[in-house]
Amino acid sequence: MDKIYLNGMGFYGYHGVFPEENKLGQRFFVDLVLETDLSPASQTDDLNKTVNYAEAYKKTKEIVEGKPKKLVETVAEMIAQQILDQFSIVQACTVKVTKPDPPIPGHYKSVAIEMKRCRDE
Incomplete structure (x- = not known):
């Protein structure tokens, strides 16, 4: 399976358990790995046969x-499901969400979660 990588996308959101996270917000970074067959796109040079980044x-x-x-x-989870719903050629989607400088005791550079979701066939 071929892969498309979208690395280090940066956003500002208000996600978190603590009230200050919901009020002040913070940066989030997202990495995506989209698994698909890129042969049709590479052989035809046609954007419609791949994922539009x-x-x-x-x-x-x-x-x-x-x-x-x-x-x-x-x-x-929401990102993975939306990618699979919107792009029918994507067979699997790995999503990594990183929260830099989380508001938890101790000094942490970041916390991150990664999940992989596959198309049901």
Whole structure:
């Protein structure tokens, strides 16, 4: 299976368990790995036979900058499902959501979750 990577997409959202996270917001970074067969696109040079990166970015941005969620797990799940729903050629989607400088005791560079969702066939 071929892969498309969208790395380090940055957004500002209001997700988190603590009230200050929902009020002040924070940065989030998202990485996507989209698994598909890129042969039709590479052989025809046709954008319609691959994933339009701008559309995948736009969908991710809508979710991360949209309605606040308590858990980044929920945000990642929503992104994966939207990608699979919008792009029928994508067979699997791995989403990594990173929260830099989380408001938890101790000094942490970041926390992140990663999940992979596959198309049911």
